[in-house]
Amino acid sequence: MPEHLETEPAAAADLFGEQIERARRFTSNLATHGEERGLIGPLEVPRLWTRHILNSAIAAPYFHGRAVDVGSGAGLPGLVLAIARPDVEWTLIEPMERRTAWLSEQVDDLGLTNVTVARLRGEEWTDGRVFDVATARAVSALRTLLPFTAPLVRPGGRLVFLKGANVGAEIESAAKAIRKFGLEDVSVEVIGEGVLGEPTRVFVATLGR
DSSP states (O other): OOTTOOOOOTHHHHHHGGGHHHHHHHHHHHHHHTTTTTSSOTTSGGGIIIIIIHHHHTTGGGOOSEEEEETOTTTTTHHHHHHHOTTSEEEEEOOOHHHHHHHHHHHHHHTOSSEEEEOSOGGGOOSOSOEEEEEEESSOOHHHHGGGTGGGEEEEEEEEEEEOTTHHHHHHHTHHHHHHTTEEEEEEEEEOBTTBSSOEEEEEEEEOO
């Protein structure tokens, strides 16, 4: 176990259930190799569980069917969610070769059979609106994010983005894009209160039919 990795929070076992051993292995792998491979910053290992792993896993109930994580990076939230939700078929979209190499290695190491890694940008996707849910975390502001995520989701499907405290301002700035893509039931939900030290804010919207 990496020397500076924080102690596993009690909530981890509840959030991952039968998948907790996979979650532990992925967290250890990321703590051991993440900084040297340019996946996480040097200050992240001591708060990896709370700030990144559980912050991603808490959103697991939002997903079903076919899901896509755009700009998956180190696998946050996509790989974490694929561990937590083995019943969901995941596609992880990431343009950088060193990151897709990492993602593919982890899929193999963890024995995940519900994950496909695609090396491309979200706007380069050519297979149409095939996903039930699209997600992203710490990729870009909403007005930039919507044009290359909304076109991947079927009518009636959902966008579920993990966001920071300024998500309200992002929604205001993205008003034009929200109208353009026909998003409905736009909301911000705060989840994980009483479970995580810092709750997760989730932008949720439905693609108009």
